[in-house]
Amino acid sequence: MIETRxxxxxxxxxxxxxxxxxxKGILERYNISTYGPVLMIRxxxxxxxxxxxxxxxxxxxxFANIGIVLMFxxxxxxxxxxxxxxxxxxxxxxxNTLPEPGKFNEARNIFLIPxxxxxxxLSWGVIALLVTLVVHExxxxxxxxxxxxxxxxxxxxxxIVPIGGFAEPDEEELFGVKKEDDRGKGTDITxxxxxxxxxxxxxxPDKNKVATREQRARILAAGVMSNFVVAAIALILLFGPVLGxxxxxxxxxxxxxxxxxxxxxxGIQNNMVxxxxxxxxxxxxxxxxxxxxxxxxxxVVEVHAARDHVVSVYDVxxxxxxxxxxxxxxxxxxxxxxxxxxxxxxxxxxxxxxxDTRINSSDDFVIFMNSTSAGQTILxxxxxxxxxxxxxxxxxxxxxxxxxxxGIPDKGFLGVYYGSNGLAIAPLGITVGEFPAKAYLEALRSxxxxxxxxxxxxxxxxxPIVGFAGEGFPxxxxxxxxxxxxxxxxxxxxxxxxxxxxxxxxVGWLNFYVGLFNCLPAVPLDGGxxxxxxxxxxxxxxxxxxxxxxxxxxxxxxxxxxxILISFLFMIFGPYIVHxx
Numbered sequence: 001m002i003e004t005r006x007x008x009x010x011x012x013x014x015x016x017x018x019x020x021x022x023x024k025g026i027l028e029r030y031n032i033s034t035y036g037p038v039l040m041i042r043x044x045x046x047x048x049x050x051x052x053x054x055x056x057x058x059x060x061x062x063f064a065n066i067g068i069v070l071m072f073x074x075x076x077x078x079x080x081x082x083x084x085x086x087x088x089x090x091x092x093x094x095x096n097t098l099p100e101p102g103k104f105n106e107a108r109n110i111f112l113i114p115x116x117x118x119x120x121x122l123s124w125g126v127i128a129l130l131v132t133l134v135v136h137e138x139x140x141x142x143x144x145x146x147x148x149x150x151x152x153x154x155x156x157x158x159x160i161v162p163i164g165g166f167a168e169p170d171e172e173e174l175f176g177v178k179k180e181d182d183r184g185k186g187t188d189i190t191x192x193x194x195x196x197x198x199x200x201x202x203x204x205p206d207k208n209k210v211a212t213r214e215q216r217a218r219i220l221a222a223g224v225m226s227n228f229v230v231a232a233i234a235l236i237l238l239f240g241p242v243l244g245x246x247x248x249x250x251x252x253x254x255x256x257x258x259x260x261x262x263x264x265x266x267g268i269q270n271n272m273v274x275x276x277x278x279x280x281x282x283x284x285x286x287x288x289x290x291x292x293x294x295x296x297x298x299x300v301v302e303v304h305a306a307r308d309h310v311v312s313v314y315d316v317x318x319x320x321x322x323x324x325x326x327x328x329x330x331x332x333x334x335x336x337x338x339x340x341x342x343x344x345x346x347x348x349x350x351x352x353x354x355x356d357t358r359i360n361s362s363d364d365f366v367i368f369m370n371s372t373s374a375g376q377t378i379l380x381x382x383x384x385x386x387x388x389x390x391x392x393x394x395x396x397x398x399x400x401x402x403x404x405x406x407g408i409p410d411k412g413f414l415g416v417y418y419g420s421n422g423l424a425i426a427p428l429g430i431t432v433g434e435f436p437a438k439a440y441l442e443a444l445r446s447x448x449x450x451x452x453x454x455x456x457x458x459x460x461x462x463x464p465i466v467g468f469a470g471e472g473f474p475x476x477x478x479x480x481x482x483x484x485x486x487x488x489x490x491x492x493x494x495x496x497x498x499x500x501x502x503x504x505x506x507v508g509w510l511n512f513y514v515g516l517f518n519c520l521p522a523v524p525l526d527g528g529x530x531x532x533x534x535x536x537x538x539x540x541x542x543x544x545x546x547x548x549x550x551x552x553x554x555x556x557x558x559x560x561x562x563x564i565l566i567s568f569l570f571m572i573f574g575p576y577i578v579h580x581x
Contacts, residue, residue: 014160042153054145064218067225074519075527082567098578119465128506132514139226141167147215149173176210213533220526227515234508239448242501245490248437249306250275252285254430261429266314273482276304285432286361309485328352329365329418330433338415343399353381372412374403437483475502522561532557
């Protein structure tokens, strides 16, 4: 909440500065308009390029006609999601089961703006947002040219960071109404001097031309269609050749190196991934335990460990007390709002028993959890992973399991990110955590095959934020990237493969979401204008009085806009109203 207040204060300061510059007329000199805190930066350049791109008119019209169909499908789906969400929230309020405010419904995370939304990384998010805006608005401009509608200007919308782009068509030609500028004048503030028309840089507008409903729908649907196409291309490349060029190194990562231990003396560091010991490949932490159980003290072993995707070999002299370390699974972290968090389980603990069942490895944990069900209460025995072996004390937690978030029937959900910690007090002097790198990559690759059903679409929509179990997948960066390395065609690119993967992930995801959001039947979104037009056409067939039909359709469109706005506000502020700010 403190970070949110700082961002709000910074934003208000920016708004004050913008207001001062606007009142002094400084922004107007550079053809910049203000709409509250939003800067609308215009340019008249690019008209000839638009004319060139718009030449295959029949192809663009077919493209946009498909977009109209997809827009109505998206419109129905998005409105249905909003209605279902409202009903679910109202039901949970009645049952007193509404979750407390959290990061998933925090106001800053509703908006898909890098730097504001904590789930969207700034670097990849800015790249993806710029691609999304350019694609969306350029498509509007091209279709305006195809349909013979004048494009007065193009540009970007700024509110500290880019939040949108625009192609500004002639409002009279597109909607049949005169658009007033931000100072209330019925003039075209972007229209250049008469010399521009004499030189052929800008055509004299046809004051009698007004786009038909079909033309207007194609222009508005083009942006959504282009977002969907770019999203499809980006995600096909990501889940196909790019993920195919990424391979797991191992599931075993060093999470702690004991000071003055053989491992530290050899140069081994935290967050290295162990791939091999001598000639034995290592995939899981248990492989280390198995191999080290036959090694005599004083033996020098070659530990192959990767850092930043580069594998190096370290000569480590094995110490005493081989294999006497405490065994269990290491809790790296807990899923927010999960049963584990509610019970008090924390990262850095080791789970060694559940209901008197020994948990020596991740396999033991998975087998046990597969036998549980939602609502079942289990007793979890833990120790601190960094406790000295001679001073270990157990802490017990009684946990009521929740339904599995992936919708897996007859399976309980605890909510821990875990890994085997069998070498926590081993003579090598390292603590090894485990992450299912191979299984995780296979799960990512399987998403396209799951999209024939509803579950695949849900996973794709929530992938960067929720992931597979609430952890989110922001891309191959940080600790996660350490478990993988480029192979095949990606090997010469090195870390560049991960940059490509992250760019494609966010370009695909943001384009998909922006396209869906613009399908909503709420003015001033593209879907709102198309919805209003088609409602007007439908009502006009029933009511012959044109003015009355126009008023009724406008009232219907305004009602949908109001309901959607209230629904978003309810989603954001509902939990705060119920539980308190």
